[in-house]
Amino acid sequence: MMHQNRKSRYKHFTWGFLVLLAASVTGVALARSLDQSLGQAPKAQTPDDISSASWFFSSRSLQAPEGRRSVAQFYKDNYVPYGIVENQWSGSANGCRVGKNSEAYDEATLQNLKYYRAMAGVPTDISFGEEYNRKARAAALMMEAKNDLSHGPGVNWPCYTTEGKEGAGSSNLCLGCVGPDAIDAYVQDAGVTGVGHRQWALHPRQRVLGTGSSKRAHALYVFGEWRPEETVQHIKSVAWPPRGYVPYRFGLDSQYPWSYTTFAEIADLSKAKVQMILNGKNVSVRQEEGRKDLLVWYPTGLQRATHQNNYNRPDKDVSIEIRITNVVLDGQSKSVEYTVIFIDPEAVLKQPSEEIDSEANTDTDPDINPDIDSDTDTQVPIDSTLNAPLLQAIYQGKTGQALDLLSRGADPNARYKERWTALMYAAYYGHGDIVEELLRRGADTSIQLEGWDAAAMAKHQGHDAIAAMISRKTNNSINVPGNRSLKLPVP
Known part of the structure; x- marks a missing residue:
């Protein structure tokens, strides 16, 4: 267990309380649950354990590619297949039977989370531990039985158990989406001040989590086993959508929150300003009130992605420059610049490779000078x-x-x-x-x-x-x- 005075990254996060997700789930393969309504995320707490094991792996650790076609192929191979796996929950709210999900469904949920983490550039050697799965399943059953969500359910809740209460207090919660769809909702986190569910899902120190789905509810246990802070010290920031090539459903939408998190020891984003540039013109943005470690904004100048407009599916790549000014790092005001290029994976994979090579924009790295912080592409030292x-x-x-x-x-x-x-x-x-x-x-x-x-x-x-x-x-x-x-x- 971690000592209370240990200096750690999770101390920065002070999220709110609850996830509330609408029951409508889109059937579009590219992003399986986009029209969700979200509340707040679980409050920060000490993880159950900090693992100092020299190495640990779950199956199929991922490494996100960088090229245009390889990103499209990575999406096809590591995201699309997991949205069609069936839940097969064996429990029931009648009689308060917790039950289980099929192994294939839990694996699909894990692989979906790994996909997002790979794209975000954080470790993907994560797994679900049965100790935390039990708590997550018990929490999901309570949410199912009550048809409501709470991180602190009372003893009067149907199917109440102490294990379920602990799971509810330590989990991202979703009602109306389960398994891989719930992971989509947590990462999108639309309408949630501070995008707390996204922060927990993509936190670099996550190592062993828990998952539990009922018929309509899901819990992702996020305070299980974390990796030591020193193993991820090279990760100075996490942006979502990430820099480089990105499937268009992950951010090309006026109602999709964008975020930039810094893990620098001495940093302040509270007065930072975001500028988005598309085709040489500024895109209107709505910034949330800044925090020292987190900046969240909505690209309100983009078109709203809806079923009627095919979710802004582009007929060519859409390149958006991000400039974040007045970022205070180590007492100095700096700027952060990076480029997000939205692609249609299906269209990219249909193109001949020669055409892709000629169209691909490879100049996506930020300019490097004393006033530009390029910490999203930090060279990893030998360990x-x-x-x-x-x-x-x-x-x-x-x-x-x-x-x-x-x-x-x-x-x-x-x-x-x-x-x-x-x-x-x-x-x-x-x-x-x-x-x-x-x-x-x-x-x-x-x-x-x-x-x-x-x-x-x-x-x-x-x-x-x-x-x-x-x-x-x-x-x-x-x-x-x-x-x-x-x-x-x-x-």
Whole structure:
């Protein structure tokens, strides 16, 4: 458990109270629950635990891509499929039977949350823990039975339990949407002052959460196990919609709140001003009252997204510049600039790759000068504590975990017992995506063990394409040692 005097990021958040979501849920695949009415989020509290485990993973950790087509493909592969999984809740408000959701449904809910977190640039090695799932399910049952929402339900509530009350007080709550749809609603958070549900869902320190859906209610337990603050110190800010390419339903709407959160030690956004620029012209915005750590605004100058106008589906990319002035960091007034480019994923994937390459706008990084803060693209320092988990993930063939570790600071030249390198393991086992990422991050291809280098290992194992990839990096021919055994140790 965390000591009360521990300096931590969650101290900044002072959200309100409650989520209220309307029962109408759109059937549009791009964003599954957009016409929701929201109240306030749960108040900040101490997480149940701060995990100091050296490594922890759930299945399919994600790393968001940056290219136009890859963002569209990422959306198709990691968002769209999870909106069609059925709930199959086994409980009932009659008789107060808590029940469970299908494993596939809970996994779909988790993957939807991972998608948003990947797009936001925060860790995706998260999971749902049964300890917190039980509390979330009990809370969802109470909301279902009462047909109401509260973070502090009284003993007179139908189906009341102490476990359900604890779950209600520690969860984002939704009535009228469940599972993946509820995650959509929490991240959108339209009409909620301070976008508290979004803040908890996308908080960098989240690690183990809980989920529980009834037929019409959902609880996302957000004060479970958090990761140590030092593991996410490189994340200086979180913007939503994020910088770069973004599916159009995630912000191209006058009623969709935009937000920018800073995690700098000494920062003040309370007097910051937002400017949005589209096609060289300012877009009208309505700012909420600023906080030191959070800025929220609505792009009122954009058209309202409705079913009648196909939710502002664009016929070409829509590039919007964001300029935030009077941002106080370390006692100095600075500006933050970034660009959000809205795309239609379906249309992008229908285009020939040559056309996409010619249309893609790659100049989305903020200008860097002493007055511009570019902390959304901070270089991740090497973290040697991630090296052993990286080698194990590669050995076990867990590509997503390996890529996630590299994105968080694992050394691309990590070695097992000062001998076998990460590149050697990836090449030997034929993990092309990992090899490509290791090379991109500067893995040394020249290291040899008894005459064997990574390219030779790949060639020896029959992974010719990987061997060629490594060889192109070195401009050297592949030399497979003759009459020498090749035995790979378990890292």
